[in-house]
Amino acid sequence: MMLPILAQIFWTGFANAAYYVLFTIAFALIVKVVQLWNFAQAGMMGIAFYTMYTVINFLEWPTWAAFLIGVAVTAAAGLLVEFYGLRTLRRRRSSNLMFFIFTLIFSELIAYVLMFLFGTEPVTLFPSILSPVRIIHGIAVTDWDLTAIAVTSVSLIALWLFLQFHREGQFLLAVADNGRLAELYGISAQRAYLVAFAIAAVFSCEGMYLFGTRAAVLPTTPNDLMLFAVIGTLLGGMGRLFAAAAAAVVLALVQSYSVLVIASKWQGLVLYGFLFVVIVLFPRGFRLPGFRARRAIPSPTPVQAKV
Amino acid sequence: MSDNRPASLRRRTLLATAMAGVASTSLPAIAQDKPKLRLGVALPLTGSQALFGTDQVRAAQWGAEDINRKGGVNGQPLEMIVQDTQADPQTGINAFNHLIGVDKVPVIAVAWSSVVQATAPVATRDTTLALSIGASSTKVAHLGDYVYTTYPLANVDVTALAKYVYNTLGKRTGAVLYINNESGLEGGRVFRDVFTQLGGKIVAYEAYDPTATDFTGMLLKVRVADPEIIHIQGLTADTPQVIAQMRQLGMQQRVTSYSAGYNPQLIKQLGAAAEGFIVTSLAPGPGDNPNVAAFIERWKKEMGRAPNGLPYTQYLYDYPYIVSSIYAWLAKNNLPVSGENFRKGLVEIREFDLPMTGKLVVNPDHTVDKPVYLLTVKDGAFVPLATIS
Numbered sequence: 208m209m210l211p212i213l214a215q216i217f218w219t220g221f222a223n224a225a226y227y228v229l230f231t232i233a234f235a236l237i238v239k240v241v242q243l244w245n246f247a248q249a250g251m252m253g254i255a256f257y258t259m260y261t262v263i264n265f266l267e268w269p270t271w272a273a274f275l276i277g278v279a280v281t282a283a284a285g286l287l288v289e290f291y292g293l294r295t296l297r298r299r300r301s302s303n304l305m306f307f308i309f310t311l312i313f314s315e316l317i318a319y320v321l322m323f324l325f326g327t328e329p330v331t332l333f334p335s336i337l338s339p340v341r342i343i344h345g346i347a348v349t350d351w352d353l354t355a356i357a358v359t360s361v362s363l364i365a366l367w368l369f370l371q372f373h374r375e376g377q378f379l380l381a382v383a384d385n386g387r388l389a390e391l392y393g394i395s396a397q398r399a400y401l402v403a404f405a406i407a408a409v410f411s412c413e414g415m416y417l418f419g420t421r422a423a424v425l426p427t428t429p430n431d432l433m434l435f436a437v438i439g440t441l442l443g444g445m446g447r448l449f450a451a452a453a454a455a456v457v458l459a460l461v462q463s464y465s466v467l468v469i470a471s472k473w474q475g476l477v478l479y480g481f482l483f484v485v486i487v488l489f490p491r492g493f494r495l496p497g498f499r500a501r502r503a504i505p506s507p508t509p510v511q512a513k514v
Numbered sequence: 515m516s517d518n519r520p521a522s523l524r525r526r527t528l529l530a531t532a533m534a535g536v537a538s539t540s541l542p543a544i545a546q547d548k549p550k551l552r553l554g555v556a557l558p559l560t561g562s563q564a565l566f567g568t569d570q571v572r573a574a575q576w577g578a579e580d581i582n583r584k585g586g587v588n589g590q591p592l593e594m595i596v597q598d599t600q601a602d603p604q605t606g607i608n609a610f611n612h613l614i615g616v617d618k619v620p621v622i623a624v625a626w627s628s629v630v631q632a633t634a635p636v637a638t639r640d641t642t643l644a645l646s647i648g649a650s651s652t653k654v655a656h657l658g659d660y661v662y663t664t665y666p667l668a669n670v671d672v673t674a675l676a677k678y679v680y681n682t683l684g685k686r687t688g689a690v691l692y693i694n695n696e697s698g699l700e701g702g703r704v705f706r707d708v709f710t711q712l713g714g715k716i717v718a719y720e721a722y723d724p725t726a727t728d729f730t731g732m733l734l735k736v737r738v739a740d741p742e743i744i745h746i747q748g749l750t751a752d753t754p755q756v757i758a759q760m761r762q763l764g765m766q767q768r769v770t771s772y773s774a775g776y777n778p779q780l781i782k783q784l785g786a787a788a789e790g791f792i793v794t795s796l797a798p799g800p801g802d803n804p805n806v807a808a809f810i811e812r813w814k815k816e817m818g819r820a821p822n823g824l825p826y827t828q829y830l831y832d833y834p835y836i837v838s839s840i841y842a843w844l845a846k847n848n849l850p851v852s853g854e855n856f857r858k859g860l861v862e863i864r865e866f867d868l869p870m871t872g873k874l875v876v877n878p879d880h881t882v883d884k885p886v887y888l889l890t891v892k893d894g895a896f897v898p899l900a901t902i903s
Contacts, residue, residue: 219730327565335783337787466735467731
């Protein structure tokens with residue numbers, strides 16, 4: 208009797224973890240490369256969703272076009288944040304607190320603008336949120352579950368390949384390791400920041416697509432979703448992208464299973480409990496004993512940039 | 515002397531004045547000569563709730579215009595004065611102070627629970643009648659002598675629904691799923707208590723977090739309990755998600771909800787999975803009252819769309835009719851216009867026959883009696899199911 212319930216919770220929790228993983232990767236990548244706690248990501252997620260929503264529902268263009276336009280607009284917003292916000296703050300040698308406040312204000316501003324443009328009615332990307340379902344060994348598996356897991360898996364593999372084998376990806380890792388040293392080798396840190404923001408835009412867009420096809424979105428929804436990304440990044444350890452993704456999966460599953468021992472209304476509290484414990488006990492992230500001496504992503508030798 | 519008020523305040527005042535101007539300039543000449551009878555409105559014209567607030571103001575404005583077109587109250591036209599609250603308690607207090615201190619209105623229509631609660635002490639202090647039109651919190655009935663509601667409070671429709679489920683549908687076991695906020699807690703408790711008192715059994719009573727998007731664990735618990743009917747006391751955003759995930763987990767029970775579920779968007783989101791879904795409405799629909807059909811047509815003709823939050827606009831349209839009845843009562847009894855006498859008039863008249871929402875009975879305990887309309891989803895549309903008086 209209990210086994211099918213446990214299996215169903217595992218499957219649904221695992222599938223739901225997909226968008227949390229994507230948001231966490233986007234957040235952790237900026238933390239790693241730009242060394243910034245980018246709370247402006249919530250604003251970018253809002254822009255991503257409402258751009259796709261507009262293209263699908265008002266322009267009635269196909270989904271792939273909506274996604275591409277969503278990525279383009281979100282990336283443009285990220286680049287504007289980098290060009291006109293963060294660079295200005297760096298030039299002024301502003302404190303970390305100023306960076307933090309700037310990114311936070313950006314997200315709030317975007318939420319208000321979206322509220323004025325789209326109102327406060329919750330909306331979904333497509334009119335229907337029902338997904339075809341099949342029962343496999345007593346477990347309900349929806350098309351959405353399969354899509355979410357596939358999109359996230361492919362994105363993670365693509366990112367790993369990009370970081371390991373593509374020149375731009377290797378530059379990102381070099382800048383993440385030591386920005387000044389990387390610049391001595393001719394790698395542009397500014398360019399690496401822009402690439403990081405562009406990748407974060409893709410992951411944010413994918414995450415909001417998956418979220419918006421399953422649940423209703425309000426202009427303030429991305430702010431709530433950010434909590435997962437922050438805890439995942441902290442729990443995975445600064446700069447450990449794929450550990451952060453694994454942490455997001457664990458968090459999603461713990462939250463799903465928690466309903467068996469606590470009332471559903473306390474599920475949200477589980478996240479804050481994790482945040483508290485991680486900050487107090489694991490400020491540098493949680494590491495399994497066997498992995499203590501290893502890096503999640505080995506940093507390659509910085510490569511001489513093309514002149 | 516320079517005007518050092520913030521720009522946003524000046525904009526709000528201008529907007530409000532413009533809307534009030536529209537109301538008074540459209541009066542027929544015969545009524546313009548006589549002194550105007552004032553009524554206040556404090557609703558959000560800017561901010562996140564402006565979408566609903568401006569439509570509610572427009573509905574009240576149409577109500578006043580229609581009364582004036584028929585000669586006003588004993589030949590005297592109504593003049594509606596509007597102030598913006600932004601659905602914000604502090605701005606609401608400023609709006610009340612302006613309407614009472616500067617515009618000298620004896621009665622103010624106000625909505626949004628937090629604003630109603632914040633402005634109640636101002637209404638009581640200045641002995642001005644505040645009519646809450648749209649706030650459903652049961653706290654509204656306990657905000658002092660000068661705060662009344664014309665809108666049924668949260669327990670009215672859920673009580674009627676629980677009785678219908680037990681008595682008419684014959685269901686004996688039920689589950690209640692409610693969002694963990696004020697409206698969810700209160701509505702969920704009312705459904706559980708009424709259903710249990712009638713002899714039914716609540717086999718699952720589960721709250722969920724307002725930010726939750728995955729309800730699998732909670733729904734699996736309910737599936738094991740196997741209730742005959744499931745009542746969801748949620749909001750517009752989460753109710754369709756709960757039902758969608760229910761159906762995907764193979765749960766086919768009939769689902770009920772309250773007025774938050776009465777949303778055509780929900781049918782689009784759920785398709786065939788919405789069939790049989792029962793919701794409540796506290797205002798009659800076009801099939802119940804021909805005036806409502808004409809009202810919707812008027813929106814389409816003048817605004818090119820249906821109003822945002824139709825039931826609320828119906829209640830706001832009726833507001834000037836309540837006020838005009840009280841003004842007529844004051845004239846008949848030779849009483850001066852004051853907030854105190856307005857309150858007296860409301861309590862004395864007690865029963866109002868209103869064009870858009872039907873009969874209204876104001877109770878001494880500051881609650882109201884209104885019929886509850888039950889609707890169900892049939893062939894992809896909400897259709898009337900029953901009317902409970």
